[in-house]
Amino acid sequence: MDDEERVRRWCRRVEKRRAEAERQALIAGGLLDRGVRPCADGDDLLLPLVERVEGAEEAMFKPFPHHEDLPRHELVGGIAIMQEEDRAGAARVLASRPSLHTVLFPTSAVEGEFRTREFLVLAGEETTQTVVTEHGHHFVVDLARAYFSARLSTERQRVCDEMTEGERVVDMFAGVGPFALTLADRASLVVAADLNPAAVSLLCENIRKNQKTNVIPVLADAIHLPGVFGRTFDRVIMNLPMESVQFLGAAFALCRPGGTIHFYALVDEEGKYLDAIRAFPVAEVRERRVRSYSPAEWHAVYEIEVGG
Template identity: 50%
Template sequence: MAKESRCIKILKNEGEMTRRKLIEEGLLDNSLKPFSDECHLYIPVTGDIPGAATEIFEERDISAPLPRHELIGGIAIIQDCDRDGARRLLDSRPVIHTVLYSEGPVTGEYRTKDYIVLAGKNTTKTDYTEYGQRFLIDLSAAYFSARLANERQRIAAMMKDGERLLDMFAGVGPFAITLSGKCSVVYANDINPAAVSLLYDNIRLNKKKNILPVLADARCLGGIFPPGSFDRIIMNLPMKSSEFIDIAFRLCRPGGMIHFYTLQSEPGEMEEELGKYECGKISERVVRSYSPSQHHAVYDIRVI
């Protein structure tokens, strides 16, 4: 059935961030389906928002819940190989063009996943916007998670202007690009050539002038940069970061900060290992749940 409702009209690439904000403010009318034209998205709202217009919307069929999913730009990744659920999810939001199912965990030296297309376009590529930064993503070529968006903002808020930053496992550049506004220079390293190629694209897309991509095994960075070269180091390789701790401590200056990400089952699992190094204050926090038995954690380490 069709129903008249107040709505807001926005550009398509602003759709997901706007939807999240409306949900937080309790203004999204989830009983109606948004729709789009060539450039714009029309989202139904429950409140009288300044500048809102009136349009006709199709009512949702809310008899069956939508599958749990992670949304990255126009791609939704669901947890089960459910083609019916994928189709309902595809139809639920005009911003979604593809629904994928991951066949397994991140594997290999290049940290990639294999995906099955369950609904929509036959692609693993999308354009993703995060806090005003745009990223070209290819999920089959390089790992990316939108779930660290708030974590990237947290670190940006900690930084001082003019820092020298090393991102040891940069991927397509979400940390490097987000944090570059506080930096004099960013060295963004990855061993995956496809990730570094996308990183180049994203640097150009966001018009960044102070990011230098590096294609290298992180084990070699100690031979590329002299000791104490950096004020801050990002180590977001949660399954293997512990293999590179000594390099990070060698490259971080005294008084600098290392952000060490890991997967763990209990709080404090890495404290003994980190205690072998010259550490000042160590703060630990949970970033997100990873599995029923593990969580993604970060240790903020002050080097002395």
């Protein structure tokens, strides 16, 4: 194939021995571009992405021959979520992958204190529930009852890889438990809290499914957690991108000096929340772009080392 027939894509560079595990994680997160072929570069493999993410680079790829032009969609386990109400397109998407059982179209935004959406089934089984597999973990998800984003799969594993053995962790907005159960691999204790009873019910199911004995599910408003647990945690996860800033005080009241807070937010400019963060005792803060969210916004994480 000539260079003129190649296409430029963002990609993730991984060692060949880790390529299959990373490929599966990108598929689970809806980030792998299946329209082009991965390509080798020395001892590495370049995996093409549908969007720019942290650490991505650009490269040229060969498209797969006769690739079917499917409507844009996001994969969450065995469910595809389409961007348009297109039943004919949904039927093509459903037929394109044996692992799919349902195609949905969201009929509302993520809204309400429980961060849920309403969906219309366009094709397949009449369900909003599926099982998502990430890095060896299995999460029962019900998209209509509890918010879940598969696109943070790589981010969750990155945080886990940075941890030291035996840390005490609190996930302030745990949902069905993807962060909590991933970090439980290295933590001595994970407190996983959520305000949504349906999310906590699924969280309990996922704790059993993954056979974790060091995760404590808590049905609670995160603002009240410091009154129960105090400043006893080495790491705090704050993944409530549109509202986390109002819980910064609670996060600092939960994290011991020298510990780390991972504060996730949607931003439209670099450093947007630095002033709000520095109103608290901060030893160091680093801002990272996690993924694109819209043409003008991106999902960022502020990694905060708590001061004394």
